[in-house]
Amino acid sequence: MLAEGKLLWEDCVWIGMERNGNLGLEQMRSEIFPILTKDKWKQYLPKLGVHYFGIFSKNQEQIDQEYRDVRLQIQQLLYDGGETEREKQKIEIRRLIHSEEKKLLREKVFKSISFSYFNSVKRLLVDSIYQLRSELYHWEEKKRKKESELGLSPKGELDQRKVWEVDFQSKKIHSESARKLAYLELQQAMSLLPGVNFVLDTGLTERIRIFDPNNIKTSFDENHPIRKKARLQMELAELDQESLDNDWKPKLILGGYLGKNGNAGFPLQNEIYGLSFGVQANLGGTSFQTNTQNGIQSEGNGIQRIPGYGPQPVGPGENSFQSGSIGLFDDIGRNKKIFDSKMSLLQAKSEWKQSEILVLNQIQSTEIRLIEIYSKYNLYLENTKSNLYQHRFKKEERNQGIISEIEYLKSEEDVFIGFETLLDHYFQYLTTALELVLLIGEDPFDNRYYKLESKTVPNDLTIVLEHWKQNTSSENRKINEPKLKRTYPFLMEDPYETR
Numbered sequence: 001m002l003a004e005g006k007l008l009w010e011d012c013v014w015i016g017m018e019r020n021g022n023l024g025l026e027q028m029r030s031e032i033f034p035i036l037t038k039d040k041w042k043q044y045l046p047k048l049g050v051h052y053f054g055i056f057s058k059n060q061e062q063i064d065q066e067y068r069d070v071r072l073q074i075q076q077l078l079y080d081g082g083e084t085e086r087e088k089q090k091i092e093i094r095r096l097i098h099s100e101e102k103k104l105l106r107e108k109v110f111k112s113i114s115f116s117y118f119n120s121v122k123r124l125l126v127d128s129i130y131q132l133r134s135e136l137y138h139w140e141e142k143k144r145k146k147e148s149e150l151g152l153s154p155k156g157e158l159d160q161r162k163v164w165e166v167d168f169q170s171k172k173i174h175s176e177s178a179r180k181l182a183y184l185e186l187q188q189a190m191s192l193l194p195g196v197n198f199v200l201d202t203g204l205t206e207r208i209r210i211f212d213p214n215n216i217k218t219s220f221d222e223n224h225p226i227r228k229k230a231r232l233q234m235e236l237a238e239l240d241q242e243s244l245d246n247d248w249k250p251k252l253i254l255g256g257y258l259g260k261n262g263n264a265g266f267p268l269q270n271e272i273y274g275l276s277f278g279v280q281a282n283l284g285g286t287s288f289q290t291n292t293q294n295g296i297q298s299e300g301n302g303i304q305r306i307p308g309y310g311p312q313p314v315g316p317g318e319n320s321f322q323s324g325s326i327g328l329f330d331d332i333g334r335n336k337k338i339f340d341s342k343m344s345l346l347q348a349k350s351e352w353k354q355s356e357i358l359v360l361n362q363i364q365s366t367e368i369r370l371i372e373i374y375s376k377y378n379l380y381l382e383n384t385k386s387n388l389y390q391h392r393f394k395k396e397e398r399n400q401g402i403i404s405e406i407e408y409l410k411s412e413e414d415v416f417i418g419f420e421t422l423l424d425h426y427f428q429y430l431t432t433a434l435e436l437v438l439l440i441g442e443d444p445f446d447n448r449y450y451k452l453e454s455k456t457v458p459n460d461l462t463i464v465l466e467h468w469k470q471n472t473s474s475e476n477r478k479i480n481e482p483k484l485k486r487t488y489p490f491l492m493e494d495p496y497e498t499r
Helices: 009-019 021-029 032-044 083-149 155-189 225-245 334-399 405-440 460-472
Strands: 047-057 065-079 208-210 251-262 270-283 286-297 302-306 310-314 317-327 450-452
Touching: 009 083, 021 083, 032 083, 047 302, 065 302, 083 155, 083 225, 083 405, 083 460, 208 405, 225 334, 302 317, 334 405, 334 460, 405 460
Parallel strands: none
Antiparallel strands: 047 065, 065 251, 208 450, 251 270, 270 286, 286 317, 302 310
């Protein structure tokens, strides 16, 4: 905004999307998914730990006892029924869902800025026409007052002109207010404070080329974010149900330890080592767990810690234990989990079908509206050309005194109202076409419905505007001086986010 020159459409979009707080927040949230994936990968790695255990007994009438045990423990998951892999897939799907949500948010911000920009440019153009007309009216007003003083203008016509002037000034005040409100709306869409000033380049109509939508066959974007998000949510629900269906598969865990113990303080004297093997399973809500451990005590006395039984003394040689437990129907919420899983899958499938219907209907309804607006635009364009043509004759007739001044002003009013209606339908076409372009996944600056050129291009609207300006101003000034088009990334997508 501090650069020289006026802001183009591309500039406003770029500034607004860079400053939007919600987009920045969603970008930060996306950084959690690599962290979650990395944590799941750690499930495949062996778990290492250093364990210390000590017992000291110095009681009266008892022999003093001192025992220390330090060991390095390792545990490796051998098999979990594919649950870890499914969890990784769920994280990846959630990342993709978040990516589609970011696209939808970007499209929403992009449309908000673009629509506000179109409205601002339209109000600037309408206001410029009011200003040109006001300048001409003030110049002719001096002439009319002089004629009235000389008695060359009837008093009744002067009163009629005063009524017309009140109506014109009212419309001019409304136009100025609408322009300022559109400017504030654009500032808000660009996440700027009301006090931040910038100047818009109003040459959009000279840089954009629109095409007849009747000759275009609309395609359907299979990877529109709404459709893709619904498909991903269905995949996520299927994985959740698959996890529940496979929770009966056992988990196999292999472990071991290596260390030393002793009864005479550090350094420890006796070497110890051993292996363990465990099985965990869930059978219809009934949990099953076993654990087997085999260890070797080289010399001296040691302590073997048996789960559920506490420490047990062991001597030199081989020491082992086996344990097992069954929890009968200890997962009392299993049936509800199964029901919730089925409901989630049915809901995801229903939302997917509805999203397909929604997007396809939106595309077709938007296309119908676009064709209607384009037809009306051409209709009002021809009407404006006709009004301009008739206005030339009215101007000659007024100069020759054939018609009164008020009749000439009424003719000028027809041209002016036609211009407002024409500009309204022109920018309606751009907003509707942009909405359709985003639905079908095309470049919002270069697509089958319009194209933003890098230089000025001749078109009917700018020609008509120029003719009107030449008729209402003695100076041959150009309304718009557009700059070269500046290119920005499409909707600021991340590298992995493609349709």
